[in-house]
Amino acid sequence: EIVLTQSPGTLSLSPGERATLSCRASQSVSSNYLAWYHHKPGQAPRLLIYGTSTRATGIPDRFSGSGSGTDFTLTISRLEPEDFAVYYCQQYGRSPWTFGQGTKVEIK
Amino acid sequence: EVQLLESGGDLVQPGGSLRLSCAASGFSFSNYDLTWVRQAPGKGLEWVSDITGGDGNTYYADSVKGRFTISRDNSKNTLYLQMNSLRAEDTAVYYCARVPRGWYYFDYWGQGTLVTVSS
Numbered sequence: 225e226i227v228l229t230q231s232p233g234t235l236s237l238s239p240g241e242r243a244t245l246s247c248r249a250s251q252s253v254s255s256n257y258l259a260w261y262h263h264k265p266g267q268a269p270r271l272l273i274y275g276t277s278t279r280a281t282g283i284p285d286r287f288s289g290s291g292s293g294t295d296f297t298l299t300i301s302r303l304e305p306e307d308f309a310v311y312y313c314q315q316y317g318r319s320p321w322t323f324g325q326g327t328k329v330e331i332k
Numbered sequence: 333e334v335q336l337l338e339s340g341g342d343l344v345q346p347g348g349s350l351r352l353s354c355a356a357s358g359f360s361f362s363n364y365d366l367t368w369v370r371q372a373p374g375k376g377l378e379w380v381s382d383i384t385g386g387d388g389n390t391y392y393a394d395s396v397k398g399r400f401t402i403s404r405d406n407s408k409n410t411l412y413l414q415m416n417s418l419r420a421e422d423t424a425v426y427y428c429a430r431v432p433r434g435w436y437y438f439d440y441w442g443q444g445t446l447v448t449v450s451s
Binding site: 280319 | 336375376377378379391393394427429435436437438439440441442443444
């Protein structure tokens with residue numbers, strides 16, 4: 225199976241700052257089938273990005289995704305209060321579908 | 333508005349069984365593949381099982397194969413997960429989610445239901 229490793233584990237930033245989250249795959253992700261999710265405790269996870277760089281419906285343009293092959297990045301250009309959460313990457317190029325272990329973005 | 337609502341989570345003893353349900357609304361249920369994903373305490377997300385919309389083909393993670401059964405009732409817009417031979421490591425919040433048109437990322441999720449396996 226494809227193992228996804230996210231870094232850093234925790235990112236401490238202030239509102240308004242830029243966040244850069246990394247997701248590295250143990251094998252090349254087919255057709256860049258890589259998604260990102262936002263998750264707060266007790267809430268439903270929310271799809272942010274699919275196909276490496278396509279924003280899901282209703283997702284603001286401060287969220288952007290990039291990368292290819294084994295290295296992918298989620299960038300949040302200016303953090304809003306609601307953005308402080310855990311972010312997961314997920315590959316859907318090869319079954320079993322796998323997730324990274326998550327990056328927590330916390331308020332500094 | 334797409335909505336998914338899980339239910340059925342409970343405290344169960346090791347070796348026991350439980351059936352989870354996921355009631356869906358706001359979309360043409362039978363036309364979509366659906367999935368179960370779980371999150372153990374303090375851990376990340378783990379894909380559990382898929383079921384296709386049209387022909388009901390099923391797929392499972394190795395960790396649950398032979399113990400869990402995914403099914404759906406298109407007349408009731410409901411997804412199920414029958415969990416047998418439960419183990420402590422199955423303790424998790426279980427989420428149902430929708431698969432958009434065959435591409436296996438997940439565009440809508442429920443809020444989850446907690447399954448605790450403990451004596």
